[in-house]
Amino acid sequence: MVKSKKYNIAGFLSCLCLVFFLSGCGDETSAPPAAVKTPVVKKKVKKPAKDQKKEKEAVEEVKFVYEPDGKRDPFLPFLATMLVGEDLEAVDEELLTELERYDLSQLKLVAIMDIAGKWVAQVETPDGMGHTIYVGTPIGNKRGKVVSIKDGKVSVEEKFRDILGDIKTNIDELLIEHPEGGLGL
Secondary structure, three states: OHHHHHHHHHHHHHHHHHHHHOOOOOOOOOOOOOOOOOOOOOOOOOHHHHHHHHHHHHHOOOOOOOOOOOOOOOOHHHHHHHHHOOOOOOOOOOOOOHHHHHHHOEEEEEEEEEEEEEEEEEEEOOOOOOOEEEEOEEOOOOEEEEEEOOOOOOEEEEEEEOOOOOOOEEEEEEEOOOOOEEEOO
């Protein structure tokens, strides 16, 4: 008899739980109460002409004007502003010489001559034009300058800023190309 009471209580509790679980699984959902729409009546009020003119003037005064003075151009690449040169200002393309429009790798060293104790070199651009260069001649699209001409090579110094903003110097060399395919003298 004791066993039957335990089974009866356990059975009753399990049935009760089953009823609670099944009652929550219904498809019936209560719909939210429908919103009552009331028509809104807008009245048109004519303002005097003087007030309308004042409103137009007030609207025109609020316009935003961007002043770029002293600010970096957001549309230029970040590293373009890091070049070292004439006070870090961008150089106008029209003011560049033809040799400053090409990368050093595009220029071909053709000849080196000693004229009255002064070394002179001849370089050729990709379009076949020849140019005479001296020590101090600006050359290359990275604002390089010729620092030495001797022994079959031209040394070009290029200054730039690294990512940390430190000024770095890079020395590139142009070597004479021989018809046999070798470089140098």
